[in-house]
Amino acid sequence: FSGNGEPLQVLEMVEEELPEPENNQVLIRVLMAPINPSDINIIQGRYPLQPAQLPATAGNEFVGEIVQMGDKVENFALKEHVVAYESGLGTWSEYLLLKAEQIYAVPYDLPLPAAATLTVNPCTAYRMLKDFIQLKAGDCVIQNGANSAVGQAVHQLCKHWGLKSVGVIRERPELIKLKQDLLRLGATEVFTEEELVRTQLFKSNCLPKPRLALNCVGGESASNIAKLLDYQGIMVTYGGMARKPITLPIGPLIFKKHIYQGFWITEWVKRNKNSWERSYMLKDIIQLMMRKEFIAPKHNLIPFRQYKAHAQQALTLASKTNRKFIFDMRENE
Amino acid sequence: FSGNGEPLQVLEMVEEELPEPENNQVLIRVLMAPINPSDINIIQGRYPLQPAQLPATAGNEFVGEIVQMGDKVENFALKEHVVAYESGLGTWSEYLLLKAEQIYAVPYDLPLPAAATLTVNPCTAYRMLKDFIQLKAGDCVIQNGANSAVGQAVHQLCKHWGLKSVGVIRERPELIKLKQDLLRLGATEVFTEEELVRTQLFKSNCLPKPRLALNCVGGESASNIAKLLDYQGIMVTYGGMARKPITLPIGPLIFKKHIYQGFWITEWVKRNKNSWERSYMLKDIIQLMMRKEFIAPKHNLIPFRQYKAHAQQALTLASKTNRKFIFDMRENE
Numbered sequence: 001f002s003g004n005g006e007p008l009q010v011l012e013m014v015e016e017e018l019p020e021p022e023n024n025q026v027l028i029r030v031l032m033a034p035i036n037p038s039d040i041n042i043i044q045g046r047y048p049l050q051p052a053q054l055p056a057t058a059g060n061e062f063v064g065e066i067v068q069m070g071d072k073v074e075n076f077a078l079k080e081h082v083v084a085y086e087s088g089l090g091t092w093s094e095y096l097l098l099k100a101e102q103i104y105a106v107p108y109d110l111p112l113p114a115a116a117t118l119t120v121n122p123c124t125a126y127r128m129l130k131d132f133i134q135l136k137a138g139d140c141v142i143q144n145g146a147n148s149a150v151g152q153a154v155h156q157l158c159k160h161w162g163l164k165s166v167g168v169i170r171e172r173p174e175l176i177k178l179k180q181d182l183l184r185l186g187a188t189e190v191f192t193e194e195e196l197v198r199t200q201l202f203k204s205n206c207l208p209k210p211r212l213a214l215n216c217v218g219g220e221s222a223s224n225i226a227k228l229l230d231y232q233g234i235m236v237t238y239g240g241m242a243r244k245p246i247t248l249p250i251g252p253l254i255f256k257k258h259i260y261q262g263f264w265i266t267e268w269v270k271r272n273k274n275s276w277e278r279s280y281m282l283k284d285i286i287q288l289m290m291r292k293e294f295i296a297p298k299h300n301l302i303p304f305r306q307y308k309a310h311a312q313q314a315l316t317l318a319s320k321t322n323r324k325f326i327f328d329m330r331e332n333e
Numbered sequence: 334f335s336g337n338g339e340p341l342q343v344l345e346m347v348e349e350e351l352p353e354p355e356n357n358q359v360l361i362r363v364l365m366a367p368i369n370p371s372d373i374n375i376i377q378g379r380y381p382l383q384p385a386q387l388p389a390t391a392g393n394e395f396v397g398e399i400v401q402m403g404d405k406v407e408n409f410a411l412k413e414h415v416v417a418y419e420s421g422l423g424t425w426s427e428y429l430l431l432k433a434e435q436i437y438a439v440p441y442d443l444p445l446p447a448a449a450t451l452t453v454n455p456c457t458a459y460r461m462l463k464d465f466i467q468l469k470a471g472d473c474v475i476q477n478g479a480n481s482a483v484g485q486a487v488h489q490l491c492k493h494w495g496l497k498s499v500g501v502i503r504e505r506p507e508l509i510k511l512k513q514d515l516l517r518l519g520a521t522e523v524f525t526e527e528e529l530v531r532t533q534l535f536k537s538n539c540l541p542k543p544r545l546a547l548n549c550v551g552g553e554s555a556s557n558i559a560k561l562l563d564y565q566g567i568m569v570t571y572g573g574m575a576r577k578p579i580t581l582p583i584g585p586l587i588f589k590k591h592i593y594q595g596f597w598i599t600e601w602v603k604r605n606k607n608s609w610e611r612s613y614m615l616k617d618i619i620q621l622m623m624r625k626e627f628i629a630p631k632h633n634l635i636p637f638r639q640y641k642a643h644a645q646q647a648l649t650l651a652s653k654t655n656r657k658f659i660f661d662m663r664e665n666e
């Protein structure tokens with residue numbers, strides 16, 4: 001895209017010569033690249049980070065295979081599968097010329113949709129569960145937007161760590177099927193917003209009061225989960241799908257010692273690019289993925305070259321539906 | 334009072350026999366006891382802490398002199414001035430029978446109004462400035478309700494520690510005089526709510542962006558000071574005078590790493606009753622008071638036995654005016 005605007009208006013498919021990797025560079029054939037809400041926001045110009053210059057290629061995540069390497073590249077092999085190790089790489093492309101330090105090798109048999117969506121959503125879920133409050137097995141986590149990609153990751157990680165995981169979703173068609181899907185992923189309980197307001201399960205101690213609330217909606221939905229927080233509970237906000245601010249009554253802030261914070265994975269990665277926490281986290285999630293204890297979010301694959309045909313669905317509805325849309329570059333040659 | 338309700342309806346003056354202090358007990362002649370907003374809230378039943386049993390005596394702070402001691406009392410002397418070392422002592426009384434560990438000795442020449450109001454408001458200001466973010470000289474603190482007793486304490490402590498201290502107050506009669514008073518106490522700048530919204534002093538870097546915001550109002554006033562917070566800034570809420578919730582836009586939470594927390598001195602003191610931090614703080618504030626670098630909040634003295642005559646002003650307006658109302662028990666015998 002060469003200017004900010006609605007994706008369908010500003011995105012263009014451009015043909016370029018394949019470059020030769022030199023020195024520390026790697027040429028990668030992209031296999032899959034997901035459409036994240038933040039990708040859309042960047043194209044629209046509604047994101048605090050913007051490409052260094054325009055025109056720019058959109059996209060922050062991918063999985064690809066190495067097809068050519070400069071003579072100074074170490075620790076990688078031809079055909080090896082790699083994912084993005086930093087953001088802003090412009091991954092909606094069939095080939096990428098990157099530096100070796102911008103990529104991260106993943107097992108060849110890691111499912112491609114899981115690999116393509118490894119570095120943003122699962123890592124957001126992982127850090128929010130780890131870094132704000134020390135949870136022990138049996139503790140309760142509540143989240144709204146529970147069917148988002150991060151939400152699905154939270155349920156799976158909670159199950160793995162023995163945490164009770166309560167999900168809140170909007171009333172919608174096929175509600176029962178969606179609830180079943182989330183329960184199968186690891187949710188302890190799934191409520192609609194209306195059910196949450198009326199439930200007695202927290203009052204009756206059938207469910208422990210949440211010590212951590214994860215908010216990607218805002219507005220009334222955020223207030224509803226904040227109200228249930230335990231003494232010294234913390235709410236972490238990582239999105240605002242409803243585009244409405246959070247309203248907090250003052251009593252719980254003062255007398256229940258609640259804390260309200262935000263989380264942004266891009267900023268975390270910038271601060272922790274080569275930290276042991278990041279390396280440990282990536283290995284941990286990949287291991288879970290290999291054991292099928294952590295699966296990719298529900299997704300639709302979109303043939304990359306025919307993106308315009310799928311565009312309405314893929315680019316406009318991406319942030320509003322249950323599904324992650326993932327560009328599939330494999331059939332294009 | 335023997336039941337919750339509006340102070341003027343439920344408060345009664347009761348005559349009792351003077352008790353004899355035994356063992357570790359101390360009989361104190363109360364000299365002054367302030368009326369704090371929390372005292373009113375406790376009487377009304379709108380406070381999370383309530384007296385263990387009714388009827389109860391209201392009041393949490395005082396300064397008094399020791400008139401009689403049990404035979405096991407150490408470290409105190411007759412005539413010594415003491416203040417409350419814990420809350421809920423029921424200090425609106427001419428005499429108090431307390432245990433030695435419930436009181437704290439202060440210098441004889443500490444001004445009585447300062448001593449009587451030592452343990453709640455100045456300590457609230459002190460802890461909020463110390464415990465949430467590490468401030469260095471030149472950093473900026475912003476607060477609404479800047480003319481409250483805590484607000485006056487914040488300005489004075491900021492001046493002492495070399496912090497820039499921006500106060501926000503409501504539009505009111507005698508605005509200029511009030512501003513002058515606060516500037517004299519140590520405020521760097523005082524804005525009305527309307528002036529704050531329009532000021533360019535932060536945008537032009539004439540004032541550094543606040544790293545800490547102190548909120549005792551809520552509603553729009555809280556949003557206005559939150560908006561000015563620096564990256565990684567924190568807002569601490571210790572009151573909600575406007576009785577309106579706080580509204581937080583989501584962007585700054587995520588992208589500016591703001592943190593929203595609450596503070597309650599009663600809970601802090603419970604956790605830190607005999608900590609070195611508390612001991613250090615009390616000595617530090619008393620020293621400042623002795624040097625006249627920290628003065629008592631503006632106040633009116635009310636003859637204790639004639640409280641009904643001053644009642645409208647003292648009990649109803651206490652939380653709405655600039656002034657702290659302090660019962661004066663000295664003229665009563």
